[in-house]
Amino acid sequence: MSSPDPNIGAQRPVIRQLDDAAINRIAAGEVVERPASAVKELVENALDAKATRVEISIADGGKTLIRVTDNGVGMTADDLPLALSRHATSKIDGTDLLNIHSFGFRGEALPSLGAVGRLTIRSRTADGEGAEISVSGGEHDAVRPAALTTGTVVELRDLFYATPARLKFLRTDRAEMQAINDVIKRLAMAEPFVTFILTDVSQGKSRVTFRADAETGDMFEGLHARLRSVLGKDFADNALPIDVIREDVHLTGYAALPTYSRGSAVQQFLYVNGRPVRDKVLIGALRGAYMDTLSRDRHPAACLFIDLDPTRVDVNVHPAKSEVRFRDPGVVRSLIVSGLRAALADAGHRASTTVANETLSALQPEQTEGRVYQMDRQHRGNGPAYRAPETTMGFAEMTPDMSGRVDVVDDEPRAEERPLGAARAQVHENYIIAQTENGIVIVDGHAAHERLVYEKLKSQMAENGVAAQALLIPEIIEMSDGDAAQLLSVADDLTRFGLTIEAFGGGAIAVRETPAILGEVNAEAMLRDILDELSDQGSSTLVQEKLEAILSRVACHGSIRTGRVMRGEEMNALLREMETTPRSGQCNHGRPTYVELKLTDIERLFGRT
Known part of the structure; x- marks a missing residue:
């Protein structure tokens, strides 16, 4: 006092x-x-x-x-x-x-x-x-x-x-x-x-x-060149063009692949009618678009421009003009989420080029004395010079606990021409080695199959809806009139994910159904968390995140386990399915599912250039 x-x-x-x-x-x-x-x-x-x-x-x-x-x-x-x-x-x-x-x-x-x-x-x-x-x-x-x-x-x-x-x-x-x-x-x-x-x-x-310096060309060419100049070659090489419009709101720009994620939000740039802004609705939408492709400690990289009628956005919120207020924030948010998810899906199995670069930098070739190779060394000492054995063990004759050769199946001639190539071997009972026309691809079999199963489960949930379990006795939750009204405003969205709520008089909310896949749910705690998200971001993806987290765990347990030896047909089938499945370039946590090494890079490691 x-x-x-x-x-x-x-x-x-x-x-x-x-x-x-x-x-x-x-x-x-x-x-x-x-x-x-x-x-x-x-x-x-x-x-x-x-x-x-x-x-x-x-x-x-x-x-x-x-x-x-x-x-x-x-x-x-x-x-x-x-x-x-x-x-x-x-x-x-x-x-x-x-x-x-x-x-x-x-x-x-x-x-x-x-x-x-x-x-x-x-x-x-x-x-x-x-x-x-x-x-x-x-x-x-x-x-x-x-x-x-x-x-x-x-x-x-x-x-x-x-x-x-x-x-x-x-x-x-x-x-x-x-x-x-x-x-x-x-x-x-x-x-x-x-x-x-x-x-x-x-x-x-x-x-x-x-x-x-000023760029030339059309808007997309100029922007891409400017982003290469400002953010660097890696971002430009791994960014997807975005160009979608809905209800006279136009979203353009570039968003990076999930495998190009950052440790913080330093490469998130958002513009409204050309003005750089920091808006929690836009940041939340960007995060939501990458929701099931990144772990919570990673952040997407993007440069996005939102153009709409100036009368639909208020820029006179703060003297610095860095904050805006949308008349229809839901329209803008849904446009960002759907537009980015569609672009990520269209990218298919593509992973960022930085994955290969990081792999190559981790490989340390043996340091030789002034690049003197074994064939050039003069023999020293009294012992006999080394001679290659008359018979050597071929790749096909390796024992079962070693890498084994895999022949391309007959119905896939010239599989090396496919993006992920033809399977040649499996090492450590998990990693698939595939040959492409100009390099090799190393696939994490478990992570790749986990993503494939997860995408199938999501498609099934989207087609058939979310099964809901009715509560024998509806759970009544007391809250303020304002909080209840805020929750009821998104009741239809919650119902799509199996959570059914309705007004129960005053500020009370009755929970009638919960998503069956979540099992026993603390309905009050869930609603309070949803309310916090609504207050902070203007929307909530909590229920969807919980459902997709369950599907991700199901996919992990239902995928190929590390330690299982795969036949050539299985490996090639996995590669072909990866090529046609959206977001298969990264696992459910944002890690890459494969690494592609060009032959020129491999030769450079051995000093053959």
């Missing part, structure tokens, strides 16, 4: 109007949290000005200098003082705050930056003359002429000098520079046809830390 207010009985507080400088400093606390926030606002202004080239120069992590130069449409001398006025913008007229087509629209960034730093703007239009204006701590100078080409240069020095307390909360120069780097990369992925150059000019040295 707080102590009594010592001001009780004193003179009544007087309501007063704050001056513009104080208002702008308060606004800066929301808009500009750190140097990366200032960079984001200035670069977005450049993009709104139709710039095709944006150059950013940073010194000391943005604490002493942030300079953004663009070749956009520019501003006139009359525009410059107005641009530094609070809530002055050229991007909306104020009549419709939901119909937003630009990055910025609030008119807060420039006056906020001018209130906490030393800001200078130089700009010129294509048919006008250059002009310059400066503001320091909220105090404006007069507009004066300036020499420059078409475009705008915004220079911010000594950020937070007017609010020195904020400087104490900034991190090291290196950490702030990394945050700026991340901001530029996110914007570069949103605008693949714009050139971005980020330069660190600290301590009098100039070093380009990020560069992405």
Whole structure:
């Protein structure tokens, strides 16, 4: 309990109007949290000005200098003082705050930056003359002429000098520079046809830390090339194109294969109408799309763009504009889940190329003395030189406890031409060695068959529905009216998975049926968990996850066990089924079911290149 207010009985507080400088400093606390926030606002202004080239120069992590130069449409001398006025913008007229087509629209960034730093703007239009204006701590100078080409240069020095307390909360120069780097990369992925150059000019040295030149081609080609430039070759090689539309909501972008998963969510990039956002509905949908292909400690990688009518999404939720609110979040979520699952299913047995690369890096060939091979060594010593035996044991003559040869079955001529090749051997009673036209494939027999069985069980459940067991006495669960209404709003979805609930008066919920495959269920605990998911993400996949977890365990116990010797026909049948089964490139936990090694890579291991 707080102590009594010592001001009780004193003179009544007087309501007063704050001056513009104080208002702008308060606004800066929301808009500009750190140097990366200032960079984001200035670069977005450049993009709104139709710039095709944006150059950013940073010194000391943005604490002493942030300079953004663009070749956009520019501003006139009359525009410059107005641009530094609070809530002055050229991007909306104020009549419709939901119909937003630009990055910025609030008119807060420039006056906020001018209130906490030393800001200078130089700009010129294509048919006008250059002009310059400066503001320091909220105090404006007069507009004066300036020499420059078409475009705008915004220079911010000594950020937070007017609010020195904020400087104490900034991190090291290196950490702030990394945050700026991340901001530029996110914007570069949103605008693949714009050139971005980020330069660190600290301590009098100039070093380009990020560069992405404008791409060419159509939207998908340009985006793919930009993702290769920003996220790297591995992501680009293992990403699936996404292009689906439903109810006038368009989802595009690229999503990586499950076997290219990451240890954290660092490669999840989500955009709404071109704006980078962080939204729990979208993140939950992305997680749900990979639900039965990744374990909980792995995270999918994706760069997704959602385009819809601006009036169906509110971007005016927070001054930083990084949060959005959808009018129909369920439509957006279901589009992401179904679109990504369809793309993963179409990928079939494909696994990421990084699996083979990691395998090759784990293989350590014997280090020789300057690549002197055995045949080149001169014999030394008094003993006889080594001679190969006159008769050697062939592959087919190996004993049962060794690897054994497998002949291709007659009804599969040229099976090596198939994606997973022709089975040649089984080693350690689990791993299948198959030969392709240009390499070999090593298959984890148990993991592969587990995935095949699991996909069959899921298909059967989708076709026949989930068997429900009726409770002899319905379980009545008391909760608040709001919680009960939230659960009843998804009652139809729960019924599809065998969980039947209905209102029982007031805030009570009656549980009539539970999924039979789950056996005895603590209905109240399940409903509470579902309610938590609904409150946190706006939707719940708890019941589906529990059902699929049961199916996964059934598949594990019903699949080929390690230690069983397989015939050639069985191995080839397994390979052919993998080629036609969705998501067979990874097991139920996201691990790869096979590794493909190219012959050129194998030869490199033995120094034959």
